[in-house]
Amino acid sequence: MQEPPADPISFTYLPIGFVHSPFTDIAGMPIQPSSARGVQGSVELDPRFRAGLKDLDGFSRIILLYAFHQCRDYNLEVIPFLDPTPRGVFATRAPKRPNAIGLSIVRLVGINGSTIIIEDVDILEGTPVLDIKPYVPAFDSYCDAKAGWLDAVSRNAGSVRSDDRFR
Numbered sequence: 001m002q003e004p005p006a007d008p009i010s011f012t013y014l015p016i017g018f019v020h021s022p023f024t025d026i027a028g029m030p031i032q033p034s035s036a037r038g039v040q041g042s043v044e045l046d047p048r049f050r051a052g053l054k055d056l057d058g059f060s061r062i063i064l065l066y067a068f069h070q071c072r073d074y075n076l077e078v079i080p081f082l083d084p085t086p087r088g089v090f091a092t093r094a095p096k097r098p099n100a101i102g103l104s105i106v107r108l109v110g111i112n113g114s115t116i117i118i119e120d121v122d123i124l125e126g127t128p129v130l131d132i133k134p135y136v137p138a139f140d141s142y143c144d145a146k147a148g149w150l151d152a153v154s155r156n157a158g159s160v161r162s163d164d165r166f167r
Contacts, residue, residue: 015128017045017114019066021121026070031081032093033104033120041106041121043129045114052132053111061135062108062118067128068100082153091148102127105135 021041023029030036043064045053056062077086078094089097107119116132 017129019127030122036122043116050114063133065131068095071100
């Protein structure tokens with residue numbers, strides 16, 4: 001195994017927009033978009049990036065990459081919401097990660113100027129958006145995919161809400 005460089009490379013990202021959602025507190029939020037079906041929200045894109053929305057309206061879902069802006073540190077082992085067993089952070093979707101980057105696949109409802117109307121929102125109000133990508137079933141869906149330890153518990157995601165363990 002190769003050692004990481006002594007002087008790690010660092011990156012700085014500036015938000016391209018911000019999420020508006022009904023969730024103003026981490027506790028009580030849905031833990032995945034699949035447990036937030038029908039929850040409406042929007043992405044208010046910085047108007048400088050509006051031209052980048054061209055042709056996005058033909059997609060039914062989009063991938064939002066965003067910063068877990070309320071996380072200040074990370075844990076390499078976490079107790080996930082769906083299981084009481086401590087797991088390695090990279091085997092979970094816990095927000096307290098070395099690079100606190102989140103991903104949600106949401107339904108694209110419409111675009112109005114530089115505002116993207118979305119559904120299935122599991123994201124905190126005011127979350128900075130780093131990037132938007134189209135969800136493409138032919139590229140992003142694998143019918144033979146396995147979900148490791150989550151295979152046994154993922155069916156419970158719809159009834160589980162977050163608490164403040166990752167604040």
